[in-house]
Amino acid sequence: MTVLPNFLMKRAALTPDRIALEMEDRRMTFLELYSNSLTLSGKLVELGVKRGDRISIFMPNSIELVELLFALKNIGAITVLHNLRLTSKELSYQVEDAASQFILVDDEREPGLKKSKEFLGTQKVVPFSKLLRLKGSEWTLVEEFSLDEIDTIMYTSGTTGFPKGVKQSYGNHFWSATGSALNMGLHEEDCWLLSVPIFHISGLSILMRSVIYGMRVIIHRRFEAEAVHKDLMERQVSIVSVVTTMLSGLLEQLGSRSYPPSFRCMLVGGGPVPRSILEECMRKSIPVYQTYGMTETCSQIVTLSPDFSMSKIGSAGKPLFPCQLKIMLDGAEAEPKETGEIIVKGPNVTAGYYNREESTYEAIKDGWLYTGDLGFVDEDGFLFVVDRRSDLIISGGENVYPAEIEAILVSHPSIKDAGVTGIPDDRWGQVPVAFVVTDRKEELLEESFLSFVRERLAGYKVPKQLYVVECLPRNASNKLMRRELVKMVPGLEGNDEN
Amino acid sequence: MTVLPNFLMKRAALTPDRIALEMEDRRMTFLELYSNSLTLSGKLVELGVKRGDRISIFMPNSIELVELLFALKNIGAITVLHNLRLTSKELSYQVEDAASQFILVDDEREPGLKKSKEFLGTQKVVPFSKLLRLKGSEWTLVEEFSLDEIDTIMYTSGTTGFPKGVKQSYGNHFWSATGSALNMGLHEEDCWLLSVPIFHISGLSILMRSVIYGMRVIIHRRFEAEAVHKDLMERQVSIVSVVTTMLSGLLEQLGSRSYPPSFRCMLVGGGPVPRSILEECMRKSIPVYQTYGMTETCSQIVTLSPDFSMSKIGSAGKPLFPCQLKIMLDGAEAEPKETGEIIVKGPNVTAGYYNREESTYEAIKDGWLYTGDLGFVDEDGFLFVVDRRSDLIISGGENVYPAEIEAILVSHPSIKDAGVTGIPDDRWGQVPVAFVVTDRKEELLEESFLSFVRERLAGYKVPKQLYVVECLPRNASNKLMRRELVKMVPGLEGNDEN
Numbered sequence: 002m003t004v005l006p007n008f009l010m011k012r013a014a015l016t017p018d019r020i021a022l023e024m025e026d027r028r029m030t031f032l033e034l035y036s037n038s039l040t041l042s043g044k045l046v047e048l049g050v051k052r053g054d055r056i057s058i059f060m061p062n063s064i065e066l067v068e069l070l071f072a073l074k075n076i077g078a079i080t081v082l083h084n085l086r087l088t089s090k091e092l093s094y095q096v097e098d099a100a101s102q103f104i105l106v107d108d109e110r111e112p113g114l115k116k117s118k119e120f121l122g123t124q125k126v127v128p129f130s131k132l133l134r135l136k137g138s139e140w141t142l143v144e145e146f147s148l149d150e151i152d153t154i155m156y157t158s159g160t161t162g163f164p165k166g167v168k169q170s171y172g173n174h175f176w177s178a179t180g181s182a183l184n185m186g187l188h189e190e191d192c193w194l195l196s197v198p199i200f201h202i203s204g205l206s207i208l209m210r211s212v213i214y215g216m217r218v219i220i221h222r223r224f225e226a227e228a229v230h231k232d233l234m235e236r237q238v239s240i241v242s243v244v245t246t247m248l249s250g251l252l253e254q255l256g257s258r259s260y261p262p263s264f265r266c267m268l269v270g271g272g273p274v275p276r277s278i279l280e281e282c283m284r285k286s287i288p289v290y291q292t293y294g295m296t297e298t299c300s301q302i303v304t305l306s307p308d309f310s311m312s313k314i315g316s317a318g319k320p321l322f323p324c325q326l327k328i329m330l331d332g333a334e335a336e337p338k339e340t341g342e343i344i345v346k347g348p349n350v351t352a353g354y355y356n357r358e359e360s361t362y363e364a365i366k367d368g369w370l371y372t373g374d375l376g377f378v379d380e381d382g383f384l385f386v387v388d389r390r391s392d393l394i395i396s397g398g399e400n401v402y403p404a405e406i407e408a409i410l411v412s413h414p415s416i417k418d419a420g421v422t423g424i425p426d427d428r429w430g431q432v433p434v435a436f437v438v439t440d441r442k443e444e445l446l447e448e449s450f451l452s453f454v455r456e457r458l459a460g461y462k463v464p465k466q467l468y469v470v471e472c473l474p475r476n477a478s479n480k481l482m483r484r485e486l487v488k489m490v491p492g493l494e495g496n497d498e499n
Numbered sequence: 500m501t502v503l504p505n506f507l508m509k510r511a512a513l514t515p516d517r518i519a520l521e522m523e524d525r526r527m528t529f530l531e532l533y534s535n536s537l538t539l540s541g542k543l544v545e546l547g548v549k550r551g552d553r554i555s556i557f558m559p560n561s562i563e564l565v566e567l568l569f570a571l572k573n574i575g576a577i578t579v580l581h582n583l584r585l586t587s588k589e590l591s592y593q594v595e596d597a598a599s600q601f602i603l604v605d606d607e608r609e610p611g612l613k614k615s616k617e618f619l620g621t622q623k624v625v626p627f628s629k630l631l632r633l634k635g636s637e638w639t640l641v642e643e644f645s646l647d648e649i650d651t652i653m654y655t656s657g658t659t660g661f662p663k664g665v666k667q668s669y670g671n672h673f674w675s676a677t678g679s680a681l682n683m684g685l686h687e688e689d690c691w692l693l694s695v696p697i698f699h700i701s702g703l704s705i706l707m708r709s710v711i712y713g714m715r716v717i718i719h720r721r722f723e724a725e726a727v728h729k730d731l732m733e734r735q736v737s738i739v740s741v742v743t744t745m746l747s748g749l750l751e752q753l754g755s756r757s758y759p760p761s762f763r764c765m766l767v768g769g770g771p772v773p774r775s776i777l778e779e780c781m782r783k784s785i786p787v788y789q790t791y792g793m794t795e796t797c798s799q800i801v802t803l804s805p806d807f808s809m810s811k812i813g814s815a816g817k818p819l820f821p822c823q824l825k826i827m828l829d830g831a832e833a834e835p836k837e838t839g840e841i842i843v844k845g846p847n848v849t850a851g852y853y854n855r856e857e858s859t860y861e862a863i864k865d866g867w868l869y870t871g872d873l874g875f876v877d878e879d880g881f882l883f884v885v886d887r888r889s890d891l892i893i894s895g896g897e898n899v900y901p902a903e904i905e906a907i908l909v910s911h912p913s914i915k916d917a918g919v920t921g922i923p924d925d926r927w928g929q930v931p932v933a934f935v936v937t938d939r940k941e942e943l944l945e946e947s948f949l950s951f952v953r954e955r956l957a958g959y960k961v962p963k964q965l966y967v968v969e970c971l972p973r974n975a976s977n978k979l980m981r982r983e984l985v986k987m988v989p990g991l992e993g994n995d996e997n
Contacts, residue, residue: 003501003670003846004866005821014880015804015817145823172501179677183712187685213820214681306513319513322711323503325643348501368502382512 004145005175009035009071012212021211023236024064024220031215034068041072043137048103048127052077052143055154057101059083059092059110062199062222065129067208069105070199074152077143081154081166082200085110086399086459089117091164095156096125099166099355103127148172154355155202155296158402166355167296169202174209176348177299180321181206184304185240185266185290187214192263194241196221196229197398203242203270206300226250237263244271244398245278245430248289252281259286266290270301271398279314293317293343293386297351297370302326303384316383317376323347327369328378340377340387344369392483394423394431399461401433403483406464409457410435415444420473421464422486424493434493435464436486442469468493502643503673507533507569510710519709521734522562522718529713532566539570541635546601546625550575550641553652555599557581557590557608560697560720563627565706567603568697572650575641579652579664580698583608584897584957587615589662593654594623597664597853601625646670652853653700653794656900664853665794667700672707674846675797678819679704682802683738683764683788685712690761692739694719694727695896701740701768704798724748735761742769742896743776743928746787750779757784764788768799769896777812791815791884795868797847800824801882814881815874821845825867826876838875838885842867890981892921892929897959899931901981904962907955908933913942918971919962920984922991932991933962934984940967966991 005011012021013035021031029037050056056078060066073080081099083092092114096104104126106114111128114120146152152174154166193211195218197204211218219232224247232238233251241264243251248269267282270292282289293303303326305318320326324347328335335341346369353361364371374393376386394401403421410419418438423431437445444450445467454463474485487493503509510519511533519529527535548554554576558564571578579597581590590612594602602624604612609626612618644650650672652664691708693716695701709716717730722745730736731749739762741749746767765780768790780787791801801824803816818824822845826833833839844867851859862869871891874884892899901919908917916936921929935943942948943965952961972983985991 005846006823011820015820182680182685186687187680189684322509322513325504348503 003148003172005148005171007075007142007144007146008171008175008209008212009038009074010142010144012215016215019215020217022064022067022218022220024222027064029064031212034071037068038071038075039142040137041068041132042075042142043140044132044135045072045076045078046140047135047138048132050076050078050102054078054103055081055099055101057081057083057092057096057099057104058200059085059104059114060107060129061085062195062204062220063107064220066199067220069129070205070208071212074146075142076140077150079151079154082205083156084200084399084459085198086461088456088459089114089119090457091459093119095164095166098156098164099154101125105129105132146171148175149352151355153205155200155205157296157400158405163408164405165357165360167351168353168355169296169299169351173299173349173351174206175213176323177206177301178210178213180323180347180349181210181301181304182214183322184301184306185268188239188265190237190263191239192217192219192237194219194221194229194232194236194238196224196247197242197244198223201398202294202296202300203398207242224250226254230254233260233264234258237261239263240266240268242268242270244395245269245274246397246428248274248278248282252278252285255285264288268292268301268304270294271395276315283314291315291317293374293384295372297364297372298324298345298347299349299351302345302347302349305383309383313379313381313383316379316385318384319382320345320347320384321349323349326378326384328376329371335377337380338377340375343372343374343376343384343386345372346370394421394433396423396426396431396433396461397429401431401462403433406433406435406458406462407481409454410437410464413450413453415439415441415450418473420481420483420486422483424465424487426465429461432465433462434466434468436468436470436473436489438472439469445469501646501670503646503669505573505640505642505644506669506673506707506710507536507572508640508642510713514713517713518715520562520565520716520718522720525562527562529710532569535566536569536573537640538635539566539630540573540640541638542630542633543570543574543576544638545633545636546630548574548576548600552576552601553579553597553599555579555581555594555597555602556698557583557585557602557612558605558627559583560693560702560718561605562718564697565718567627568703568706569710572644573640574638575648577649577652580703581654582698582897582957583696584959586954586957587612587617588955589957591617593662593664596654596662597652599623603627603630644669646673647850649853651703653698653703655794655898656903661906662903663855663858665849666851666853667794667797667849671797671847671849672704673711674821675704675799676708676711678821678845678847679708679799679802680712681820682799682804683766686737686763688735688761689737690715690717690735692717692719692727692730692734692736694722694745695740695742696721699896700792700794700798701742701896705740722748724752728752731758731762732756735759737761738764738766740766740768743767743772744895744926746772746776746780750776750783753783753785762786766790766799766802768792769893774813781812789813789815791841791872791882793870795849795862795870796822796843796845797849800843800845800847803881807881811877811879811881814877814883816882817880818843818845818882819847821847824876824882826874827869833875835878836875838873841870841872841874841882841884843870844868890920892919892931894921894924894929894931894959895927899929899960901931904931904933904956904960905979907952908935908962910955911948911951913937913939913948916971918979918981918984920981922985924963927959930963931960932964932966934966934968934971934987936970937967943967 017032021034153169156164195207292301294301328341330341406421407419420436426432515530519532651667654662693705790799792799826839828839904919905917918934924930
C-alpha cells in the first residue's frame, strides 16, 4: 500500500514561504495555510470530528474553505462537498446518504438551512463562526496519506435519478495532478486562477495541484467575467479553468487586446466548445486546452496537448500519460472514426460510489469506467466527444441529469409521465425542458406546483419550459427515447452549431 | 494494483514527432524510438526471451542500448544492468545471481568476454550484431505496466562484500521521475544531457524521465569534459547530471564564460561536493542542485530546492515531495543537528534485493530503507550528509565497497587479514587503499598476485596502495574499525577540505 506524506505538511516543509493562496487583497504562504489548518483541526476535533468520519461542507469559495479542507485531511476525516445550489431537500438526501456527522456551513447560509423542514432543530448543522469560536482540543496529525484512502466525496446523479457519492482517494487526486503536469508542464512561477466552484472537481483539483506543485492560486468567490479578466491581465496568472460560457464572457472582456505573456493555458472543460469560439481564440492567440473529464476521473482525463492545439481543433485530445481510453461498440472495441461509448482507465479514476456496490459494479469493469458518453477516436488517436452521455444536459458547466428531474416531476400527483431533455441556449449552452403527460393541465400553472418543483430541484435543474404531450416516445422495451422529445414540439429543434 | 500504459507506447502516441534522443549527429523521435524498440522486441523473442526472464546487459551508452531497454519492457522481461568495468569474474557472479537467460553485449566487448575463463563456450553471451541479424518472431506487446512489477535490476555491494541485485519496479521509476519534476519543474523545451553511465541509476533515470516527460535527451558514450561542455554551450541543454569530478572538468572548460539561458540545472550527485567548487559555481551563476540518492532509491531522494540553493550551501536539501526522511540515533529519531543514520521512505524506494530475503529484511523495515549513511537535519529540516555509509568509498562517482575488496584480498593464500579504506585523491575524490597482514610480504610484489587481484576486481576497485601492517584495528566485538586504518601509516591522513 503506497503512502505519501501529508500533502500540505510536506509542501509547507519544502517551500514554506511561497505564496499558496490569494483572494482579493489577502495572500497566504504555504506555511501560514498549514499553520491555520492545524489550528482548525484542533477545533474540529473539539467539535467531535474523528478519523474516518464524513463531514459535509456547504460553503462558497473562500480561503477559510481551503483551510477547512486541509484541516479535515490532517485529522483523516472524509470531506463531502455539496453543490451550493442544492435545495435543502436535495442536500438532506446527500447528507443522509453519506451519513455525515456534521454539515459545516457558512454563516450566510446557516439561518436559511436551519429554518428548512429538513434541518429544523438538527445539531448537525454547524456554522463556520461557531467552529472558529472553539478553543481546540489535543489531537494527532495524520502524517501519511495512503493512496487508497478516501479523501473526498462528490455527488453526481445518473440514469437512475438518485445522486451517488463518487469516492475520490488521495491517490486519485495525486495522479490527476501528476497527469496534468506531465501534459501541461510545471513552471516555478505558475499561478492558477480558481473561479469555478470548489465543490466541483474542477475547482477542488486546482487546490490539490497547488499543494502538490507548490503553486500560487488566486481564488474568486464566483466567476465574474470582469473581475477574472482583470486578474488575468494584472496578476501574472498562467492558467485558468473555465467552461464555455465563462470563456465567452472573457473573450468579450478581452476585446482586441491579448493576454500577458505569463498566461499560458486556458483549460476548457465541462462540455464541448463551439467551433466559432475556438476559432476566435486561435485568432487571438489564446492557448486553449480542451479537456474531457468528470467527477469520477478527478478532473481531466483527456486533454488536447499543445503540440496539436491547432491541427486537431474540436478534439478533446488524448488520454493523459497515466490514463487509457477505448471506444466500445456492441461489446467490442470500435474502429477509428466509429462512434461508441467512451470508457477510460487510470489511477485517477474513482474506485466507485460510496456505499453503492451495485452502481459501482455497473460502472466500473476490470478497472475501466464506462462513462456513458459517446465519442470516436480519429485515425491519429484523438478523441472527439460526440455527445455527453445521451441523457446528460450541461447547463453553464453544471451537469443536469434528466432522470433526476423526471423522478421529481412524476412524484407530483398531477403528472402521469415525464421526459426531460436539453435544448440549446445562448447563455447557458443548454437548458432543461420537460415534456409531461397529464390529465390536469391547469394544475401545472398553479403556484403550488411551481413551489413543489423549486423545493426539490436546484434552480439550474428546474425545467425552463413544460410541454404537455399526449404520450412520450418510448422504444420497444419501453425505454424513454429522450432524443425524440424535441421533435414533438414544432420549432423546438435548435441548431446547435457545434 | 495500479497499472499505467506501457511508457514508450504511450509517449509515442502522445507526442510522436518530438525528438527523444540525440547522439552525435543522429536524432530520433519518440515514434521512431518506439518503432525500433518493437522491431527489436521481435528479435529478442526469436532469440528466446520470454516475459519475466532476466536479461543481462553489458553495453556502453548508445542509442541501440536505449532501444534494447525499451524492447525488453515491451516483452515484459527484466533488464539486469551491469557495470562495464566489471571483470569477467565479477560479471559472472552477478549473471549467476540474477539467473539471467542471456547476456547482451556490444560487439567490441564480446570477443574478450567469450575468451574469459568464466564465459568460455557459453551460449548465453549474445553480441548485439547477432541479435540485429535475426528476423524477428511473432510476439505480444505488454501494453500495461503494473507499478509493482520489476523493470530493472542493478547490483550494489555492501557490508557483506557480496553484490546484491536491487529490484527497481516500474513504479519506483515513475515515482522517481515524478518527484524530480515536482522539484525542478517541467518545461516543454527541456533537454537533459546524459553522459553518466546508463548502467548506473543516474543514467537510466534520465531515460525514464525522457519517456515519461516527453523530453529530449542528448547521449554521450562517456563523459569527456570538452565534448559535454560544447553541447552545453550549443545544443540548448537545460539539465545535466554530473558527479563532482565531472563538475570540476566542466568548470575548467567554462573558464570565465557563462552557460546559455536555456541551461537551468546542474544536478550533482554521487557524493559530497567540496565547498570551494560550490562557491565557484555561485560566482559563475551556475544553478547547482546537490542531491542525495542511491540505486535503492531509483536516483535522487533528497535534493536542494532552488528556493534554497544559496542559503543552504553544502546541504543535500529536503526529501522530494513523495519521500520522507529521518535520522536515527540509538533506535530513536534524532534531534535536529544530531548526527545519526539516514533512513528514507517513498514510492521510489526499492522493495528489496533480488532473491535476498535476509538482506532485504535487514535493510528495509516498515517501508523505511536504512541507508547506513550518516547525516543530520538542521533546524529548518535540511539534510547534511556527514559521511556516506562508514565503509563506502566514492571514487569518480563509482561506489566502492571495502568489504568486497577485503574478501578478494583474504582469499589469496599470502594474505591473512585485510582492511580497505578510502583516501582523498585530487582526481577521483577518493581512491581505495589496503592494509594487509601477511607473513609472505615478498609474494605481494609478484606479478601473479597482481593479476589475481585484477582478474577479480574492476580497475577502480583495485587498491592504489598496499600497506603491510602487524595487525588490523578491531573493536571489542572484533569488528574492523576502518576509520582507524589511515592512522596506522604516518602522513596518510589527508585533509579532505570538505
